[in-house]
Amino acid sequence: MAKKKVLAVVKIQIPAGQATPAPPVGTALGPHGVAIMDFCKAYNAATEAQRGTIVPVDITVFEDRSFTFVLKTPPTPVLIRQAAGLDKAAVNPGKEVVGSITDAQVTEIANIKLPDLNANDLAAAKLQVVGTARSMGIQVK
Numbered sequence: 852m853a854k855k856k857v858l859a860v861v862k863i864q865i866p867a868g869q870a871t872p873a874p875p876v877g878t879a880l881g882p883h884g885v886a887i888m889d890f891c892k893a894y895n896a897a898t899e900a901q902r903g904t905i906v907p908v909d910i911t912v913f914e915d916r917s918f919t920f921v922l923k924t925p926p927t928p929v930l931i932r933q934a935a936g937l938d939k940a941a942v943n944p945g946k947e948v949v950g951s952i953t954d955a956q957v958t959e960i961a962n963i964k965l966p967d968l969n970a971n972d973l974a975a976a977k978l979q980v981v982g983t984a985r986s987m988g989i990q991v992k
Contacts (some may be wrong), residue, residue: 855913867898883912939986951990
């Protein structure tokens with residue numbers, strides 16, 4: 852069996868279980884000729900358990916207009932905001948603190964993000980999460 856030739860790789864962030872043919876899905880996949888409803892049904896079925904979070908997805912579109920997709924972990928800022936119970940981060944992160952998270956929450960977020968981070972171990976992943984929290988104006992206690 853010959854390998855299929857890759858036409859494009861599309862990366863988008865969609866709320867879990869809520870993909871529709873409307874933008875951003877339609878505008879990202881439409882130019883490549885992908886059956887948008889087929890993608891939406893497959894994505895919604897795969898992310899139903901994570902409803903309420905944003906799940907990035909890498910969609911590989913092949914020359915014959917077929918596709919495969921790989922789900923990623925939710926973005927770190929989204930997980931940090933959920934842990935801190937905030938709707939948005941600080942307007943002036945270096946000057947104001949809008950919330951705080953515990954070290955246990957940082958460890959939990961680092962464990963979730965570890966497969967997608969450029970880190971060798973949990974300690975390095977925790978440092979990346981702490982840095983992201985700091986840049987959002989959120990203290991780690």
